[in-house]
Amino acid sequence: MSFQQDAAGAAKARRHTSVGGLAIDFVVTAAIVTLTWWLSNSWLLAGIVGAQYVIVALFVWRITGGTPGSLLIHRPSSEAARVAHEATATPDALGQAVQDRAFASAAAPQAAAQWVPPQAPQSAPLPPQPSPQPSPQPSPQMPLVARNSQPTPMVAPIPIPMPAPAPAPAPAPAPAPAPAPILPTTLVLSTGEVVPLKGAALIVGRNPRADDGEIAVVLDDPMKSISRSHFRITATEASVQVVDLGSANGTRLRRAGQDLALTAQQAVQLAPGDSILLGRFELRLN
Numbered sequence: 001m002s003f004q005q006d007a008a009g010a011a012k013a014r015r016h017t018s019v020g021g022l023a024i025d026f027v028v029t030a031a032i033v034t035l036t037w038w039l040s041n042s043w044l045l046a047g048i049v050g051a052q053y054v055i056v057a058l059f060v061w062r063i064t065g066g067t068p069g070s071l072l073i074h075r076p077s078s079e080a081a082r083v084a085h086e087a088t089a090t091p092d093a094l095g096q097a098v099q100d101r102a103f104a105s106a107a108a109p110q111a112a113a114q115w116v117p118p119q120a121p122q123s124a125p126l127p128p129q130p131s132p133q134p135s136p137q138p139s140p141q142m143p144l145v146a147r148n149s150q151p152t153p154m155v156a157p158i159p160i161p162m163p164a165p166a167p168a169p170a171p172a173p174a175p176a177p178a179p180a181p182i183l184p185t186t187l188v189l190s191t192g193e194v195v196p197l198k199g200a201a202l203i204v205g206r207n208p209r210a211d212d213g214e215i216a217v218v219l220d221d222p223m224k225s226i227s228r229s230h231f232r233i234t235a236t237e238a239s240v241q242v243v244d245l246g247s248a249n250g251t252r253l254r255r256a257g258q259d260l261a262l263t264a265q266q267a268v269q270l271a272p273g274d275s276i277l278l279g280r281f282e283l284r285l286n
Contacts, residue, residue: 021070028069029053183240184272184285187233189219194286197235204283205230205245225249225279231262233270240285241267242276252277 029050037046061067187195187202195202201214207228208216219226227247234241244251244262251262254275262268276283 020073021067024069024072025057025067181239182272183235184270184274186286187217188284188286189217190281190283197233197240197285199235201235202233203229203231203245204233204278205247219281221279221281223280226281230278231276234267240270242270243267247278249279254282 032053033046033050036049037043040046057067057069060071064071185197187197189195195215195217199215202217203210203214204217204219205228206219206221206224206226208214208218209229210216214232219230226249227245229245230247231245231251232243234243242251242253242262243266244264246264253260253262253268253270254277255271255273259277260268270285272285274285276285
């Protein structure tokens with residue numbers, strides 16, 4: 001009767017443990033989902049994390065027979081596990097277990113009465129050992145010194161000659177100055193007239209206006225193919241430049257057989273042999 005009561009109590013405790021474990025698993029899953037949503041603000045990620053916990057719990061249940069929550073609540077001892085096993089056993093196995101317990105209870109006092117602690121064997125006394133005699137110490141011997149020994153003469157160190165200092169490198173020669181650029185000095189008109197470029201700037205056109213001290217170069221153009229103030233040439237010691245003054249038909253620079261259209265109000269460097277094309281006129285630089 002007592003054995004059946006123990007089995008019923010073990011089964012009842014296991015049911016309580018399973019229900020409590022499932023409750024803990026539900027609370028832990030809800031906490032994980034809520035914490036994930038609070039940190040990431042994403043229900044999708046929270047659902048994924050909750051599903052992963054459920055999968056882990058299923059693996060634990062598959063391996064151990066209980067969910068993580070039930071394992072946290074109660075870890076059954078060997079006696080409780082044995083009682084639960086006997087509660088689910090067949091009647092024949094249950095009767096065999098009762099007989100085994102009764103036999104073990106009856107045999108325990110007899111085994112305790114017959115058991116005699118073993119006695120340690122007595123060993124014969126050992127004969128007395130003679131005390132060790134001190135061995136004589138050898139007398140110290142004086143080192144032998146040769147009678148006719150001579151002191152070893154000291155050898156003077158051989159001086160090591162120091163290497164002569166290397167001569168200082170010669171200073172690098174200064175770079176040669178860049179050659180001065182070759183600049184044009186005259187402007188040859190289409191009529192053959194030569195205009196020097198040194199001095200004041202030149203204003204070339206159909207009827208140029210020289211307001212700032214420039215030299216006006218007038219080109220006879222009854223067809224009005226060029227502007228009144230078409231372009232300006234400025235010569236210095238370092239450069240000779242041409243600037244289109246916003247002419248109507250534009251200005252072109254011919255160099256090495258190629259024509260380059262000038263941009264208004266943008267200076268362009270001139271070189272000997274260049275030609276300036278404006279309207280029906282061609283001016284050459286020498």
